[in-house]
Amino acid sequence: MLRLIIAVLLSSCAAWPQALRSLKSVPTPEPADLNTYVKDKVALVALGKALFWDMQAGSDGQTACATCHFHAGADHRSQNQLSDQNRPFPVNSTLDTASFPFRRFADPSNRGSEILSDSSMRVGSAGTFRRVFKEIVPGQAAELGEDMLDRPEFIAAGLQVRRVTVRNTPSTYNAVYNVRNFWDGRAARIFNGATPSGSAADAPGLLVARDGTLRREQVRIDNSSLASQAAGPVLDHLEMSYAGRTWPVLARKLFGLRPLGLQRVASDDSVLGPMARAGGRGLDDRFTYLNMVQAAFQPLYWESTEVTDGFTQAEHNFPLFWGLAIQAYEATLISNDSPFDRFQESNGIALTTQEQDGLRFFQTTGRCTQCHGGAEFTAASFTAAGQGRNAGRAFQRTGVRPVEEDSGSGNGNFKTSGLRNIELTGPYFHNGGEATLEQVVEFYRRGGNVAPNNNNIRPFNVTAAQSAALVAFLKALTDERARFDRAPFDHPELCVPVGHREAQPGVLAAGGNAMFPRSAAEKWAGLPAVGAGGHPAPLQTFEELLKGVGADGSRSHALNDACSVPLP
Ligand code: HEC
Numbered sequence: 001m002l003r004l005i006i007a008v009l010l011s012s013c014a015a016w017p018q019a020l021r022s023l024k025s026v027p028t029p030e031p032a033d034l035n036t037y038v039k040d041k042v043a044l045v046a047l048g049k050a051l052f053w054d055m056q057a058g059s060d061g062q063t064a065c066a067t068c069h070f071h072a073g074a075d076h077r078s079q080n081q082l083s084d085q086n087r088p089f090p091v092n093s094t095l096d097t098a099s100f101p102f103r104r105f106a107d108p109s110n111r112g113s114e115i116l117s118d119s120s121m122r123v124g125s126a127g128t129f130r131r132v133f134k135e136i137v138p139g140q141a142a143e144l145g146e147d148m149l150d151r152p153e154f155i156a157a158g159l160q161v162r163r164v165t166v167r168n169t170p171s172t173y174n175a176v177y178n179v180r181n182f183w184d185g186r187a188a189r190i191f192n193g194a195t196p197s198g199s200a201a202d203a204p205g206l207l208v209a210r211d212g213t214l215r216r217e218q219v220r221i222d223n224s225s226l227a228s229q230a231a232g233p234v235l236d237h238l239e240m241s242y243a244g245r246t247w248p249v250l251a252r253k254l255f256g257l258r259p260l261g262l263q264r265v266a267s268d269d270s271v272l273g274p275m276a277r278a279g280g281r282g283l284d285d286r287f288t289y290l291n292m293v294q295a296a297f298q299p300l301y302w303e304s305t306e307v308t309d310g311f312t313q314a315e316h317n318f319p320l321f322w323g324l325a326i327q328a329y330e331a332t333l334i335s336n337d338s339p340f341d342r343f344q345e346s347n348g349i350a351l352t353t354q355e356q357d358g359l360r361f362f363q364t365t366g367r368c369t370q371c372h373g374g375a376e377f378t379a380a381s382f383t384a385a386g387q388g389r390n391a392g393r394a395f396q397r398t399g400v401r402p403v404e405e406d407s408g409s410g411n412g413n414f415k416t417s418g419l420r421n422i423e424l425t426g427p428y429f430h431n432g433g434e435a436t437l438e439q440v441v442e443f444y445r446r447g448g449n450v451a452p453n454n455n456n457i458r459p460f461n462v463t464a465a466q467s468a469a470l471v472a473f474l475k476a477l478t479d480e481r482a483r484f485d486r487a488p489f490d491h492p493e494l495c496v497p498v499g500h501r502e503a504q505p506g507v508l509a510a511g512g513n514a515m516f517p518r519s520a521a522e523k524w525a526g527l528p529a530v531g532a533g534g535h536p537a538p539l540q541t542f543e544e545l546l547k548g549v550g551a552d553g554s555r556s557h558a559l560n561d562a563c564s565v566p567l568p
C-alpha cells in the first residue's frame with residue numbers, strides 16, 4: 001500500500017505542470033564526465049568568474065560577458081539599446097516611461113480594442129562596433145582592426161554606434177537549470193567544445209596528448225548548455241568580437257595579460273578575493289590565465305609544448321576551457337532563498353497575505369503555473385517532464401509579437417522564462433517591450449498581444465486588488481542576495497557603455513577612438529567592485545531607472561557613477 005502511494009506520488013511529480021516549490025529542493029545539474037577534463041572544480045569556478053567579468057576579453061579590450069549581464073544577471077541600460085531586424089530605427093535613442101509598452105491598446109484589457117501605437121523594435125544590449133580584426137599586440141587588451149561600414153544599421157551620418165542585439169538579454173542567474181539556453185533554445189545541451197550548436201560538424205575537435213602525440217578528438221559533453229552558450233558571444237561580431245577573430249588568437253591575447261588587469265577586485269570577493277592584487281587592479285602576480293587553466297584542467301589538454309599551425313595546445317583548446325569554466329561559474333549563480341522559498345520551507349510568515357493571494361491567483365485564475373511551474377518557475381528546466389526542444393511547455397507561443405518578425409524556436413515559440421528576481425530584470429519578454437510587471441499582467445489579462453496563441457493564454461478577469469497581489473507575489477521571488485549583489489552574486493569592478501555623445505541634439509559626436517575614426521564618441525558608467533557582503537543600497541530596477549529613482553545613491557547600479565577603469 002505504502003509502495004503504491006509512493007509510486008503515485010512519484011508519477012504525479014513527473015507530470016506537468018509541476019507544483020511550485022523551494023529551489024533549495026533541486027540539485028544543481030552537473031555536466032557529464034566532468035572529471036575527464038577537469039581536475040579542480042574550485043580553480044574552475046575562479047577561472048570562470050575572471051573570464052566572465054574580464055573586459056579584456058572583447059576585441060576592443062572593453063567588452064566582457066558581464067557588459068550585458070551585470071545587473072541581476074541581466075542588463076537595465078536605457079540608451080543605445082534599440083535594434084530592429086525588420087525596419088529602420090533611430091540609433092542612440094534613450095528609452096523612457098513613455099516608450100512602453102511597445103503595443104498600446106485603447107483598452108489594455110482587450111486585445112480586440114484599437115491599437116494606439118506599435119513598435120517592432122527590440123530592447124537589446126549594446127555590444128561592440130562593427131570592425132574587422134587585424135591582429136593582437138602582445139601585452140595589449142585592445143586589438144588592431146579597421147572600421148567596417150558595409151551595413152546601414154547602427155550608423156548615422158557616417159558615424160557608427162555600438163551594435164545592439166536583436167533580443168532582450170535574459171538573466172544568467174538560475175540559467176543552469178535550463179535544458180537549453182537562449183530564447184529559442186539554440187545553445188545545445190551537448191557541448192561540442194567549440195560552438196553553441198552541439199553539432200560535431202561545427203567542431204574541429206580538441207587537441208589531446210596521447211602517447212606523446214597530439215590528435216584531434218571530438219567531444220560531446222552532456223548537460224552543458226551553458227558551455228555551448230558561452231562559446232557564442234565571444235567571437236560574435238555584434239557582441240564582443242571584431243569580425244575574423246579566432247579562439248587561439250583570443251587565447252594568446254588573454255594568456256599574455258594580467259587576469260582582470262583593468263578592473264579592481266574586492267579583497268573580500270567570495271571567489272577571487274584571496275587572489276586579488278592588493279591595492280591594485282586585477283589578480284596578483286601569482287596568476288596568469290594559462291596557469292589558472294593548468295590548475296583547473298587535466299594535463300592531457302594543455303601539457304604539450306608542440307606548436308600546431310602556429311599555436312600551442314592550450315591555445316587551440318581554449319574554447320573547452322572557456323566554456324566549461326564559465327559554465328561552472330554560472331552554476332554558482334543560484335538564487336534559492338527568496339521569501340517564496342522560505343514560505344515553501346514552511347515558514348508561514350515569509351509571505352504577506354497579499355503575496356499569498358497573488359500566489360493563489362498565479363496558480364488558479366492566472367493559469368501561470370501551466371508554463372511557469374516547478375521550483376524553477378519554468379517548464380524549460382531539467383526537472384520538467386518534457387525535454388524535447390518543443391516538448392511539454394518548455395517553448396511556448398504567447399503572442400508577444402507577430403510570428404513573422406521573429407519565429408523563435410519555430411512558429412513563434414520562445415523559451416518559458418524562469419521568473420525568479422523578475423523585479424530586477426526588466427524590461428520583459430524577448431523584445432523587451434514591457435517595462436513593468438503591471439504591464440506584463442495586463443498583457444496576460446488580454447490574452448497576449450497577437451493571436452493565435454497557445455491554449456493556456458486566454459483572457460481572464462482580474463480586479464485591481466488581485467492584479468496588485470499578483471505583482472506583489474512576483475516581487476516575492478527576489479532573493480535578497482541578488483538584490484544587494486551579495487555572494488555568490490558579488491563581482492569585480494566593471495564599466496559599461498551607456499550610449500553615445502551628441503555634438504548637438506540628435507547628432508552623434510565624432511572622436512571616439514583614434515584607431516577607428518568612424519566610431520561615435522561614447523559615454524561610460526562605472527560599477528564599483530563589490531565583495532561578499534554586497535552593496536549597502538539595493539539594485540535599481542529598470543522601472544526606477546526610467547523614472548530617475550535612485551540617482552541620489554539610494555540604489556546601486558544607477559549608471560551615473562564615473563568610470564574609473566583605464567579604458568584602452
Ligand atoms: C552584447 C550583449 C551580450 C554580451 C556581451 C553577452 N551576452 Fe549573453 N545574452 C545576450 C542576449 C541578447 C541574449 C539572448 C539572445 C537570444 O536568446 O537570442 C543572451 C543570452 C545569454 C544566456 C542565456 C540565458 C537564457 O535563459 O537563455 C546566457 C547564459 C548568457 N547570455 C551568458 C553570456 C556569456 C557567458 C557571455 C560571454 C561569453 C555573454 N552572455 C555575453 C546579450 C549578451
Ligand code: HEC
Binds near residue numbers: 362
Ligand atoms: C502558455 C505558457 C505560459 C503561460 C500560461 C504564462 N506564461 Fe509567462 N511566459 C511564457 C513564455 C513562453 C515567456 C517568454 C515569451 C516571450 O518573451 O516571447 C513568458 C514570459 C513571462 C515573463 C517575462 C520574463 C522575462 O524575463 O522577460 C513574465 C513576467 C511572465 N511570463 C509571467 C507570467 C504570469 C504572471 C503568468 C500568468 C498570468 C504567465 N506568465 C503565464 C509562457 C507562459
